[in-house]
Amino acid sequence: MTQLSPGFADPVLDAQASFRAILDAMSRPGRIQRIAARITPPAPLCTAAGAALLSLADADTPLWLDAGAGVAEWLRFHCGAPITGDIGSARFALACGAAPSLEALDVGTDEDPQLGATLILQVAGLVAGVGWCLTGPGIQNEHRLRVLGAPADFITAWAQNHALFPRGVDVLLCAGDSIAALPRSVTIAEG
Amino acid sequence: MTEAGYNFAYLDEATKRMIRRAILKAVAIPGHQIPFGAREMPLPYGWGTGGIQVTAALLGPQDVLKVIDQGADDTTNAVSIRRFFTRVAGIATTESTGEASIIQTRHRIPEKPLAENQILVYQVPQPEPLFKLEPRRAETRRLHALADYGLMHVRLYEDIARLGHIAKAYDYPVMVNERYLMSPSPIPAFDNPKLHQMAALQLFGAGREKRIYAVPPYTPVRSLDFEDHPFRPIRAPHACAICGSTTSYLDELVTDDAGGRAFICSDTDYCQERQETPKVAAQ
Numbered sequence: 001m002t003q004l005s006p007g008f009a010d011p012v013l014d015a016q017a018s019f020r021a022i023l024d025a026m027s028r029p030g031r032i033q034r035i036a037a038r039i040t041p042p043a044p045l046c047t048a049a050g051a052a053l054l055s056l057a058d059a060d061t062p063l064w065l066d067a068g069a070g071v072a073e074w075l076r077f078h079c080g081a082p083i084t085g086d087i088g089s090a091r092f093a094l095a096c097g098a099a100p101s102l103e104a105l106d107v108g109t110d111e112d113p114q115l116g117a118t119l120i121l122q123v124a125g126l127v128a129g130v131g132w133c134l135t136g137p138g139i140q141n142e143h144r145l146r147v148l149g150a151p152a153d154f155i156t157a158w159a160q161n162h163a164l165f166p167r168g169v170d171v172l173l174c175a176g177d178s179i180a181a182l183p184r185s186v187t188i189a190e191g
Numbered sequence: 192m193t194e195a196g197y198n199f200a201y202l203d204e205a206t207k208r209m210i211r212r213a214i215l216k217a218v219a220i221p222g223h224q225i226p227f228g229a230r231e232m233p234l235p236y237g238w239g240t241g242g243i244q245v246t247a248a249l250l251g252p253q254d255v256l257k258v259i260d261q262g263a264d265d266t267t268n269a270v271s272i273r274r275f276f277t278r279v280a281g282i283a284t285t286e287s288t289g290e291a292s293i294i295q296t297r298h299r300i301p302e303k304p305l306a307e308n309q310i311l312v313y314q315v316p317q318p319e320p321l322f323k324l325e326p327r328r329a330e331t332r333r334l335h336a337l338a339d340y341g342l343m344h345v346r347l348y349e350d351i352a353r354l355g356h357i358a359k360a361y362d363y364p365v366m367v368n369e370r371y372l373m374s375p376s377p378i379p380a381f382d383n384p385k386l387h388q389m390a391a392l393q394l395f396g397a398g399r400e401k402r403i404y405a406v407p408p409y410t411p412v413r414s415l416d417f418e419d420h421p422f423r424p425i426r427a428p429h430a431c432a433i434c435g436s437t438t439s440y441l442d443e444l445v446t447d448d449a450g451g452r453a454f455i456c457s458d459t460d461y462c463q464e465r466q467e468t469p470k471v472a473a474q
Contacts, residue, residue: 012199016251019211023249026218027392027407028307056215058208110336114216114225137221137368138407140388166370170219183219185368185407 005040007054007078014039015055022052022172025181030134030143032126035177042070044096048174049120050074056118057081057092064090066097096122099151102161105169113166116184120172124149126180136186144191145180147173158188193281200247201279206230210248210403214394217405222367223335224318224402232398233275238268240398242295242314243275249293249310249394250276255283257291262299262440262457269297288460298361300382302439302461305391307408313376315397318404320364320374340372343415351420360425366413367406375412381424381440386412429454434465 008014014037021033041050045067053075057063063081065072071094072083084090087104099121108116131146132155151157161168161184168184182188198204206228213227232240246256256276260268264286272295273284285291288301295312305311321331324342334340343364350358363380367373375386376395386393386406393406406412416422427441432453439461441454456462 012204013251015204015207016199020249020251023211023214023218023392026215056208056212058205060209061212111332113220113223114213116216116219118215137410138218140390140409166220166223170215183407185219185221 004074004077005042008037008039008051014051018051018055021179022055022181025172025179026138026170026183028138028143029136029181029183029186030128030132030139030145032128032145032178032180035179042074044068044122045071045074045094046122046174047177048179049094049096049122049172052120052172052174052179053081053092053094054078061091062089063092063094064100065094066100067094071096090117092118092120094120094122099154102157102169107161107164107167107169110167113168116168116170118170118172120174121151122174123147125175126173126178128180131191133189133191134182134186135189136183138183139186146191147180148175155188155190158182162187194278197279199252199280200250200276201232202230202244202247206244207248210244213403214245214248214405217394217403218392218407220371221407221410222371222373222404224404226401227403229398229401234271236399237316239272239295239297239314241396241400241403242297242312242398243272243396244398245312245394245396245403246276246293246295247280249312250280250282252280252282254292255285255290257285257288257294257460258296259294259299259301259458259460260297261442262301262461263459265459286460286463288458298377298379299440299457300378300385302456302458303464304385305389307390309391311389311391311393313378313393313395315374315376315395315402316399317362318374318395318397318400318402320362320372335371338370338372340366340415343372347415347417351417357416357420357422363422364415366415368410369413372415373404373406373412379425379440380414380422381426383412383414383422384424388412427454431456431462434462436462436465 025033035051057079062084064087105117125148127146134143171182213225258269258272260266288303362377414422
């Protein structure tokens, strides 16, 4: 039996602090927030992606992931989230390797766009102030964000996702303890 | 010292997660009402159960909470909600708009412009702007899906045809990011311009109706109007009897049995601040 690493040291306050960082990221797309909670999720899961799932996923949110059995076991134990092999029925999708196509995820319906899934995309790095040019709600003029290791053709795929608005997928970009968000309302241009 | 026997900020963690997921989707879809499983709270519907649940899902030990009821920090509703969170979360509270990190409000937006590091939480009695025109929830959901807001335009037009102006002084409907028609909650129409491009995040919680919605920071919010009848925020044409402000929203007070009237600022913190800084008041 493998040793399972612990989740949040303080399940209440670490979840609260992580949520506020995610909320800041979601309200100001492209701005990078730090996750303060110290957790050591099993590889390849990074701190930010681990903290996002610990604070948001539970038995009500089917979870799709590509991170292997160790991560699946860790999340099943700490979140109690049902792991699904069908990405189209997942509320949260965790991609540590090759990113799944945004089209494969649930985008919700016109009457219930909130059913659109959240993709937690683990990337190599996030740099603010350079790169992609983001505009939309939450952004006064423009925010710039460089995503190291972003999927090829992501901007084209994102434009298609954005065109579905109010339906669509929201993305949390995670690298180490950094997190940035791309709500479906945001427009991305090559920078 | 927090009350023993309760989780931090009263709600259990599963409920907070559910509310937090709803808040994140609400921010991603500005102006769209997200259904959520509102819990029974230790105060009746109409006293801010929706706002309290949103605040409880946000609160951390570092937060400083301000609660206003019609602009006032010292009314029963505001005092009891501040006391509630002091007891169940042990957090600091304030009456100063500038010092608060979270401001829960019933029916006003503070006069002082909010900053990026603040969150404004509205208590909402009726989240559906079309409710009085179309009571069937299934039908209004479809109208929102189709962005079909003709009903509301006709209602405003009928006001103009009958009365010569749009007779809606509060809960004045707005378009959020030119997509969703939204009820700003019963804030006076005077406050509507403050919704537009606000630096702070705005969250709306309706407990009885079980809906959460949001306006992210720096989001366009337009009060519905017509080219020949532009939106006009209404304000009583007086100066505050206490601080002399000619720009703040005023409450009308009856002072005697002989028809005496006085007008004072509805935002008590704003009025207080102006009384304490005579220089500002003199301007």
